[in-house]
Amino acid sequence: xxxxxxxxxxxDGNRRxxxxxxxxxxxxxxxxxxxxLILFKQCKKYGIEEITFYGFTVDNTxxxxxxxxxxxxxxxxxxxxxxxxxxxxxxxxNTKSTSFPKDLIPFTKRRTFGKGGMKVxxxxxxxxxxxxxxxxxxxxxxKNIYNNIHSNDISRIDLIIRWGGRRRLSGFLPVQSxxxxxxxxxxxxxxxxxxxxxxALNWYNEQDVTLGx
Amino acid sequence: xxxxxxxxxxxDGNRRxxxxxxxxxxxxxxxxxxxxLILFKQCKKYGIEEITFYGFTVDNTxxxxxxxxxxxxxxxxxxxxxxxxxxxxxxxxNTKSTSFPKDLIPFTKRRTFGKGGMKVxxxxxxxxxxxxxxxxxxxxxxKNIYNNIHSNDISRIDLIIRWGGRRRLSGFLPVQSxxxxxxxxxxxxxxxxxxxxxxALNWYNEQDVTLGx
Numbered sequence: 001x002x003x004x005x006x007x008x009x010x011x012d013g014n015r016r017x018x019x020x021x022x023x024x025x026x027x028x029x030x031x032x033x034x035x036x037l038i039l040f041k042q043c044k045k046y047g048i049e050e051i052t053f054y055g056f057t058v059d060n061t062x063x064x065x066x067x068x069x070x071x072x073x074x075x076x077x078x079x080x081x082x083x084x085x086x087x088x089x090x091x092x093x094n095t096k097s098t099s100f101p102k103d104l105i106p107f108t109k110r111r112t113f114g115k116g117g118m119k120v121x122x123x124x125x126x127x128x129x130x131x132x133x134x135x136x137x138x139x140x141x142x143k144n145i146y147n148n149i150h151s152n153d154i155s156r157i158d159l160i161i162r163w164g165g166r167r168r169l170s171g172f173l174p175v176q177s178x179x180x181x182x183x184x185x186x187x188x189x190x191x192x193x194x195x196x197x198x199x200a201l202n203w204y205n206e207q208d209v210t211l212g213x
Numbered sequence: 214x215x216x217x218x219x220x221x222x223x224x225d226g227n228r229r230x231x232x233x234x235x236x237x238x239x240x241x242x243x244x245x246x247x248x249x250l251i252l253f254k255q256c257k258k259y260g261i262e263e264i265t266f267y268g269f270t271v272d273n274t275x276x277x278x279x280x281x282x283x284x285x286x287x288x289x290x291x292x293x294x295x296x297x298x299x300x301x302x303x304x305x306x307n308t309k310s311t312s313f314p315k316d317l318i319p320f321t322k323r324r325t326f327g328k329g330g331m332k333v334x335x336x337x338x339x340x341x342x343x344x345x346x347x348x349x350x351x352x353x354x355x356k357n358i359y360n361n362i363h364s365n366d367i368s369r370i371d372l373i374i375r376w377g378g379r380r381r382l383s384g385f386l387p388v389q390s391x392x393x394x395x396x397x398x399x400x401x402x403x404x405x406x407x408x409x410x411x412x413a414l415n416w417y418n419e420q421d422v423t424l425g426x
Contacts, residue, residue, distance in 0.1 A: 128391050129358050135348035136361070145342050148349070166420070167395045174387040178341050182380045182395065207379070 002205050004158035006050040007043065008180065010172055011036065013164025013188030015067070020188070026066045028190060029074035035192030036078050040085065040120060042194050046201070050119040052154055053078070054172050058127035061099040068099070075124055076103045086114035092151050093125035100125040110153060121154050128171035149175055156180075158209075161200045163189040181207050215418050217371035219263040220256065221393065223385055224249065226377025226401030228280070233401070239279040241403060242287035248405030249291050253298065253333065255407050259414070263332040265367055266291070267385050271340035274312040281312070288337055289316050299327035305364050306338035313338040323366060334367050341384035362388055369393075371422075374413045376402040394420050 011032050018028030036053060043051050055075040061068055080103075082089055091107035093100055104124055131150045138148035146152060151173060157180045160172065165186045169177060183200040187193070224245055231241030249266060256264050268288040274281055293316075295302055304320035306313055317337055344363045351361035359365060364386060370393045373385065378399045382390060396413040400406070 129356065132345065132348060132358050132388070133353075133356060135345060136351045136353045136355075138349045140346075140349040142349075143342065143346060145345050168393060169382075169391060169395075170423075171391045174391055175345070178382060178384045178387055180381060182382075210383075 001201070003047055003201065004204055005048070006052070006155050006157045006159075006176075007048055008052045008054070008157040008160040008172060008177065009036075009039065010054045010160065010162035010164075010170070011189035011192075012162055012166060012170075014071075014190060016164065017188035017190040024066075026064075026070035028188075029067075029070045030077075031190035033074055033078050033081065035189060037081055037085075038194065039192065039197060040082060040087070040118075042197055044086075044118050048118070050121070050155060052121040052123065052157065052173070052176075054170075055093075055122045055124040055126070057123070057171055058094060058097070058099070058125060058130060059171065061097075061125065072099075072101050075122065076101050079104060079107055079122055082120055083113045086116060087118045087120045088112045088116045090119065090121045090153055091124050092121055092154060093123055094127060094130045095125075097125055123173070126151075126171075128174050132174065145175055151176065159183060159200065159204045161185060161197070163187060163192065163196070179210075214414070216260055216414065217417055218261070219265070219368050219370045219372075219389075220261055221265045221267070221370040221373040221385060221390065222249075222252065223267045223373065223375035223377075223383070224402035224405075225375055225379060225383075227284075227403060229377065230401035230403040237279075239277075239283040241401075242280075242283040243290075244403035246287055246291050246294065248402060250294055250298075251407065252405065252410060253295065253300070253331075255410055257299075257331050261331070263334070263368060265334040265336065265370065265386065265389075267383075268306075268335045268337045268339070270336070270384055271307060271310070271312070271338060271343060272384065274310075274338065285312075285314050288335065289314050292317060292320055292335055295333055296326045299329060300331045300333045301325045301329045303332065303334045303366055304337050305334055305367060306336055307340060307343045308338075310338055336364075336386070339364075339384075341387050345387065358388055364389065372396060372413065372417045374398060374410070376400060376405065376409070392423075 014028030015025040090110040134150045157176045160180045227241035228238040303323040347363045370389045376398045
């Protein structure tokens with residue numbers, strides 16, 4: 001079976017899940033923490049080398065304050081949970097804004113926990129414009145794009161899985177995702193089941209890889 | 214009904230269509246010209262303001278020569294066909310390479326044909342890296358990305374439709390597609406039917422627009 005090296009995770013649908021279950025929207029985020037840990041362990045078992053979670057974006061911080069507090073806390077808790085596992089964590093986002101949680105500053109350079117081995121990236125207060133704007137300070141003669149964006153320590157993504165039914169990237173790493181296969185799960189992220197990943201991997205296995213060729 | 218302002222078209226599957234129909238791969242491209250004209254007229258009727266066709270990329274030019282000749286000719290013919298319609302044509306791509314067809318140089322600034330009215334863009338010898346590399350010569354203080362890429366005369370895309378079953382962007386305008394809804398038609402492009410566009414528009418009508426918010 002052809003296993004992707006790097007999977008992007010868009011864990012969407014937390015708010016819709018909360019409303020469906022009779023809660024206020026902000027209550028959905030906490031329910032998204034445990035699915036992330038289960039998914040991490042499953043990816044590790046399958047030999048996937050790198051995963052990137054779409055935490056929250058600069059755009060997202062314009063939402064009502066109770067939601068902003070809730071998704072920020074869920075992201076901090078998710079990162080801290082993974083420090084107890086064998087992995088190499090990187091948090092990527094605009095640290096120059098007050099929306100960036102101070103608790104995550106120590107993770108903005110990749111750090112190894114336990115025996116390391118699998119790279120786990122979290123996009124936190126990430127903005128696609130912020131990421132690409134870094135190109136403006138690059139040497140014009142150097143043609144490589146990957147090396148000159150903020151997110152240069154995050155590799156090309158083979159497979160992106162989005163929960164919550166929407167078929168769009170919503171600004172998720174525009175450079176690393178140019179050739180990614182895109183799989184959509186209709187269930188909301190808090191309803192994550194290991195079968196979702198299995199279905200996505202089975203589908204991915206049937207795709208070819210052309211890298212635009 | 215909520216109609217997208219700008220639709221991106223990825224007309225994939227020409228080669229697979231040819232093989233399925235007992236021809237050599239290069240023969241599929243010519244069969245993709247007429248579908249483009251039908252789609253254009255249909256979009257015009259529906260009041261869509263702008264469409265962008267993914268012609269060929271810098272990556273594609275590495276294919277066998279007979280294929281390269283065939284898709285280049287199909288693109289030239291497609292542009293020339295549209296000069297007989299009411300529209301505003303722009304051809305966008307790297308003109309500094311020998312792979313860029315000389316016949317299309319006159320279209321690299323937007324020109325109005327007939328009564329004009331609908332913008333039609335063709336990506337010809339387009340490369341996502343070429344497009345983004347233009348940012349390196351931009352003023353660092355100007356934060357806007359759209360205005361500083363090569364394809365700055367192509368607007369944000371609301372809906373991308375890809376024929377041929379693959380669920381990936383393959384380098385299609387990474388900046389304009391960050392918030393696009395992405396619809397995939399399993400049929401190959403030469404098997405285009407107007408119903409495909411109708412299905413995509415019906416699906417689009419059910420999506421919400423958040424622009425990352």
